[in-house]
Amino acid sequence: MTPNDSGAALRVLIVEDETDLIDPMVSFLQLEGFSAHGVGNLQAADQWLSSHEHDVLVLDLGLPDGNGLDWLAARPDLVRKGVIITTARGESTSRIAGARAGALAYLVKPVQLEELSRLIVNLTSRQQKPESNAWILSHLHWTLKSPLGASLKLTSMELKVMKALTACPGQVVARQTLIAALGHNADFYDPKRLEILIRRLRTKADACFGVPLPLETAHGEGYSFIASIVAN
Numbered sequence: 001m002t003p004n005d006s007g008a009a010l011r012v013l014i015v016e017d018e019t020d021l022i023d024p025m026v027s028f029l030q031l032e033g034f035s036a037h038g039v040g041n042l043q044a045a046d047q048w049l050s051s052h053e054h055d056v057l058v059l060d061l062g063l064p065d066g067n068g069l070d071w072l073a074a075r076p077d078l079v080r081k082g083v084i085i086t087t088a089r090g091e092s093t094s095r096i097a098g099a100r101a102g103a104l105a106y107l108v109k110p111v112q113l114e115e116l117s118r119l120i121v122n123l124t125s126r127q128q129k130p131e132s133n134a135w136i137l138s139h140l141h142w143t144l145k146s147p148l149g150a151s152l153k154l155t156s157m158e159l160k161v162m163k164a165l166t167a168c169p170g171q172v173v174a175r176q177t178l179i180a181a182l183g184h185n186a187d188f189y190d191p192k193r194l195e196i197l198i199r200r201l202r203t204k205a206d207a208c209f210g211v212p213l214p215l216e217t218a219h220g221e222g223y224s225f226i227a228s229i230v231a232n
Contacts, residue, residue, distance in 0.1 A: 057084070137230070142156070146211075160182050175221070
């Protein structure tokens with residue numbers, strides 16, 4: 001088990017209103033050596049956070065006094081820590097919304113306690129190594145690696161698109177630029193082919209990383225990779 005920066009046990013706050021879920025989660029993490037605490041609603045979470053420090057937040061979405069994502073969006077201070085969302089909602093829209101709100105991992109109930117424990121360790125290891133916060137695109141190995149270390153093998157076309165996107169992260173790359181990067185003339189290239197390529201890349205990444213690829217669509221313009229990334 002990895003300690004926090006002070007050398008103490010990792011501090012985990014779990015926000016979950018179902019007692020048959022929160023009690024086993026807290027008990028298991030405590031047995032694993034974490035300093036775990038559970039609360040049943042957002043008001044209690046605010047109160048606890050006002051007087052305690054934490055390393056990782058485990059947050060349910062459907063809570064009796066509000067939506068976990070709305071609360072998270074209103075607390076930008078929390079996304080500097082590791083955030084793991086647990087919910088019964090497995091659809092991709094909820095996962096994308098969670099990623100945009102700052103969550104780094106997304107677990108669909110029923111949560112596997114061993115997986116939760118490992119995710120907490122991974123997230124805190126990432127926090128303690130700021131240089132690992134970036135995604136890594138390897139031109140040599142044709143891979144895209146997430147900040148948590150998962151690696152995705154890319155096709156030649158996917159690699160070409162990622163090269164063009166990572167040349168200016170955070171900025172919109174025009175469709176014409178991406179089409180040119182693929183070796184085609186935009187005047188004769190069906191843009192739907194690019195859309196299919198991007199869709200397949202997102203699907204592969206979602207399955208590999210467990211969180212949506214930070215690739216935004218700028219409707220009518222192109223695409224933007226909205227996270228820190230290093231190419232080598």
